[in-house]
Amino acid sequence: MSSDSFEASKKRSDEIRADLALHPDKYTMLTGDRPTGRLHMGHYFGTIRERVALQNLGIKTRVIIADYQVITDRDTTEHIQDNVYNMVIDYLACGLDPEKTIIFTHSAIPALNQLMLPFLSLVTESELLRNPTVKSEQEASGHALTGLLLTYPVHQACDILFCKGNIVPVGKDQLPHIEQTRQIARRFNERYAHVFPEPAGLLTDAVEIPGLDGRKMSKSYGNAISLSLTAEETAKLIKKSQTDSERFITFDKENRPGVSALLTTAALCTGRDEVEIAAEIGNDGAGALKRYVTESVNEYLAPIRERRLELEQDMDYIKEVLHEGNRQANEIANATLEEVREAMHMVY
Ligand code: TRP
Numbered sequence: 570m571s572s573d574s575f576e577a578s579k580k581r582s583d584e585i586r587a588d589l590a591l592h593p594d595k596y597t598m599l600t601g602d603r604p605t606g607r608l609h610m611g612h613y614f615g616t617i618r619e620r621v622a623l624q625n626l627g628i629k630t631r632v633i634i635a636d637y638q639v640i641t642d643r644d645t646t647e648h649i650q651d652n653v654y655n656m657v658i659d660y661l662a663c664g665l666d667p668e669k670t671i672i673f674t675h676s677a678i679p680a681l682n683q684l685m686l687p688f689l690s691l692v693t694e695s696e697l698l699r700n701p702t703v704k705s706e707q708e709a710s711g712h713a714l715t716g717l718l719l720t721y722p723v724h725q726a727c728d729i730l731f732c733k734g735n736i737v738p739v740g741k742d743q744l745p746h747i748e749q750t751r752q753i754a755r756r757f758n759e760r761y762a763h764v765f766p767e768p769a770g771l772l773t774d775a776v777e778i779p780g781l782d783g784r785k786m787s788k789s790y791g792n793a794i795s796l797s798l799t800a801e802e803t804a805k806l807i808k809k810s811q812t813d814s815e816r817f818i819t820f821d822k823e824n825r826p827g828v829s830a831l832l833t834t835a836a837l838c839t840g841r842d843e844v845e846i847a848a849e850i851g852n853d854g855a856g857a858l859k860r861y862v863t864e865s866v867n868e869y870l871a872p873i874r875e876r877r878l879e880l881e882q883d884m885d886y887i888k889e890v891l892h893e894g895n896r897q898a899n900e901i902a903n904a905t906l907e908e909v910r911e912a913m914h915m916v917y
Contacts, residue, residue, distance in 0.1 A: 573694075578744055580770040585736060593627040598771075599734030600765040603642075604652035607661040609793035610866070611786030614778045614837055615871075619738050621664040628736075629897070632660065633728050637675040637682075641718040642710035657887050659796055663879040667890045673898035674891070675728070680902035684727040685720075691756040692723055692749065700745050709789075726750035731902045735766040744770055757797070762912035766905060778837055781810035783826025794834075797877060798869040807831070809864045812855040820847045828855065835862045838869035840883030 589596060600620065602608070608617065624630040634656050647864055657672060666674065675682065697703070697719050702836050707714045709917060717724075725746050730753070731885055747770040753766035779785070780792025787793060793808075794803060812827045820843040822829040832843040835858075839846075880887060910916050 571654045574748065575741075575744065577749070578770055579772060581769045585769055589623070589628065589736075590626055592799060596623075596736050597629040597631065597731055597732060597734045597735045598623050598738065599631045599633065599729045600738050600766075601728060602656060603635050603638045604656050605639055606652060606788045607655055607795040607797045608663075609786055609788065609795045610778050610834070610837075610870075611765065611780070611793060613663060613796060614775055615740060615773060616738050617663045617665075619662070619773060619775070620670070623736075623738070624664075624666060624669050630665075631732050632670055632672050633732065634672065634674045635725075635728065637717070637724065638721055638916075641715060642706065644712075647772065653891070654884065654887055655797065658877055658880045661880055661887075661890070662796065662873045667894065670892040671732075671897045671901075673893065674888060675724075676703065677895040678731070678902050680906040681727050681731040683906055684731055684909065685724055687757065687913065688723050688726055688730075688753050689720065691753050691760070696752075697722070700749070701755065702742050702745050704720065706753060715743040722746040722749045723753065726753045729768050730754060730765045731905050732765050732898070733905070735768045736771045737768050738771040740771065741772065744772075756910075757909075761909075763913050764908050768806050779826075779828055779830040779833055780819055781807065781827070781834075783822070783830040792864060796870060796873055799874075800871075802871075806861045807866070808857050810859070812858070816854045817852055818847045818850040818854065818858050819831055820844050828858065831858055831862045835865040838865040859912050 585596075589896060598620070600616065602612065620630060620632065634653050636646075636653060639646060639649060646870055647888050661667070661673060702721055703714075703718060703722065707718055710849045712718075722745065726749060728734075737743075737750075739747060747768060754767045757765055777785070780787060780790055782790065782792045783796070784792060788795075794806060798806065810827060810831065812831070813825055815825070818828060818832075819825065820832050829843070832846055835841070835846055836843045846861070850861065864905055
């Protein structure tokens with residue numbers, strides 16, 4: 570994506586952010602996750618916390634567990650049911666409230682998926698092939714470019730537009746998909762009749778929590794602290810994280826990625842400043858730093874984990890939340906598909 574469209578996206582995002590609390594009823598938020606594993610602190614600080622805040626502002630909030638996105642670059646759905654249920658547990662433990670937020674899965678919403686057909690007719694092969702995020706995801710997966718991976722940004726447009734979502738909290742890497750979604754909405758509205766809003770990405774201003782090695786936190790890098798870990802598992806993980814041979818602790822992202830990642834993790838959990846924490850630990854070295862980080866993380870996550878353990882005991886409730894979310898999402902999707910059929914003169 571060119572830099573001026575990034576500027577345009579950022580400007581739109583800032584304007585909306587300033588308006589959210591003033592006019593919550595103007596907004597419908599849609600965002601989601603691929604159920605490929607447990608949620609970790611990167612998800613929490615990057616987006617989950619923000620979803621909860623939007624929900625509590627009274628904005629309509631919808632969260633999709635994108636199960637069909639799992640097979641864009643994988644050959645198995647072996648653990649998908651377990652991953653989906655655990656994702657619901659993670660969401661609720663973090664504060665998403667099923668009385669306010671609709672939580673649902675792709676595979677249970679036929680009318681959402683049916684939007685894929687008209688939407689695919691609104692994009693060109695070269696637009697699909699140009700998407701930089703699709704390209705890098707395909708390279709990272711080491712898997713052939715499947716038709717579903719190539720077209721998943723269009724499927725994501727279905728996720729957003731079926732409920733007329735107009736704000737989508739996303740990281741920068743998802744902006745090309747928002748741009749594609751805006752184009753699909755615009756083209757549909759011009760070609761047939763005005764049905765869809767042109768959604769805006771809501772870019773987070775939050776500091777990104779690094780993984781334990783300083784790279785982006787990601788399960789596939791093995792540097793992630795999952796919300797579902799126990800306090801002991803967390804301590805072990807932090808203990809074996811890579812620091813360096815210099816004893817005196819300083820905050821220097823460039824030259825000391827491991828030490829600095831630990832400092833940022835503690836800073837986010839305690840609301841303190843990295844440099845201040847570094848100065849306090851100073852000559853006590855990496856061992857002391859790790860103990861401090863472990864304590865901060867475990868303290869921060871304790872209420873989430875406690876709630877998680879309670880929720881795990883009641884799988885009937887978890888299933889019921891998803892059933893009810895799917896029921897509500899189907900109602901919305903069916904109504905939108907009806908409008909689409911009318912706009913396309915396909916009501917028989
Ligand atoms: N692709 C997103 C991710 O990997 C998840 C997702 C699916 C999504 N559908 C969406 C995000 C719609 C925003 C809007 O994180």
